[in-house]
Amino acid sequence: MIEFRGVTKQFPDGTVAVEGVDIVIPPHKTTVLVGSSGSGKTTLLRMINRMVDPTAGQVLIDGTDVATVEPVALRRGIGYVMQNSGLLPHRKVVDNVATVPLLRGTSKREARAHALELLDTVGLDRSLAEKYPAQLSGGQQQRVGVARGLAVDPNILLMDEPFGAVDPIVRAELQQELLRLQEELGKTVVFVTHDIDEAFLLGDQVVIMQQGGRISQAASPVEILANPADDFVADFVGARRGKRALHVTEVDGQRLVVDADGRPAGVLAS
Numbered sequence: 001m002i003e004f005r006g007v008t009k010q011f012p013d014g015t016v017a018v019e020g021v022d023i024v025i026p027p028h029k030t031t032v033l034v035g036s037s038g039s040g041k042t043t044l045l046r047m048i049n050r051m052v053d054p055t056a057g058q059v060l061i062d063g064t065d066v067a068t069v070e071p072v073a074l075r076r077g078i079g080y081v082m083q084n085s086g087l088l089p090h091r092k093v094v095d096n097v098a099t100v101p102l103l104r105g106t107s108k109r110e111a112r113a114h115a116l117e118l119l120d121t122v123g124l125d126r127s128l129a130e131k132y133p134a135q136l137s138g139g140q141q142q143r144v145g146v147a148r149g150l151a152v153d154p155n156i157l158l159m160d161e162p163f164g165a166v167d168p169i170v171r172a173e174l175q176q177e178l179l180r181l182q183e184e185l186g187k188t189v190v191f192v193t194h195d196i197d198e199a200f201l202l203g204d205q206v207v208i209m210q211q212g213g214r215i216s217q218a219a220s221p222v223e224i225l226a227n228p229a230d231d232f233v234a235d236f237v238g239a240r241r242g243k244r245a246l247h248v249t250e251v252d253g254q255r256l257v258v259d260a261d262g263r264p265a266g267v268l269a270s
């Protein structure tokens with residue numbers, strides 16, 4: 001479990017990116033941080049692995065304040081996947097995936113063998129292992145980025161807009177792939193996106209952030225749709241316009257959550 005307690009981050013130039021955040025991120029589930037640009041999502045994510053340290057409050061992982069853990073040791077248990085994959089262009093795919101384990105002293109043979117298995121895990125053909133990132137499509141590069149994030153066998157996987165730079169069709173494939181992977185692996189995933197539909201699709205818990213890094217609501221997609229916490233959330237999720245892929249409708253006095261094709265996804269307790 002990851003817990004934010006009264007977390008604030010003010011950068012040296014005075015910008016308050018995140019203010020007074022309290023959230024509990026449950027283990028083995030996907031929590032999605034969603035909000036418009038500059039709402040503090042990336043800052044919040046980076047406080048988990050100490051790429052950013054809070055100016056007030058605490059971030060705890062399984063009850064331990066991360067401020068007491070040396071960053072390199074901390075990151076051993078935390079995978080990180082970023083937008084544009086962040087792959088090293090002059091290294092082959094297999095070596096990109098194996099980079100961190102190699103730095104940590106795993107033998108080259110073992111690291112490469114594990115990297116090949118991870119290509120299978122993320123649905124990439126092993127024949128791509130000897131190619132360079134530029135020889136891959138954007139979607140394939142993102143899969144390599146996910147394989148690299150998994151290479152340290154982390155309990156926690158941080159994903160910062162990992163599918164933001166690919167076209168909508170590939171994006172939909174990658175989303176499905178992540179759902180499948182998560183079913184199999186059950187990591188504690190923290191995922192950042194601008195896209196509320198992506199948040200509702202992937203998130204067990206969705207955290208809606210406002211400018212100034214405040215949380216408007218943290219709940220399941222169904223709860224947010226049924227009971228938006230305030231006008232900001234209602235507008236953000238388009239609840240009033242019924243334009244979401246997932247939305248609430250009333251049938252025979254029962255409130256149903258239905259998907260874009262009109263298929264019921266659940267019944268709401270009244």
Ligand SMILES: Nc1ncnc2c1ncn2[C@@H]1O[C@H](COP(=O)(O)OP(=O)(O)OP(=O)(O)O)[C@@H](O)[C@H]1O
Binds near residue numbers: 011042043194
């Ligand atoms: N190193 C920094 N120094 C000063 N201000 C910063 C720094 N990093 C982020 N900020 C500011 O903090 C605020 C939150 O930024 P952050 O990147 O966390 O938002 P975000 O929601 O992830 O945005 P985006 O979706 O555009 O990536 C913004 O106003 C940003 O300009």
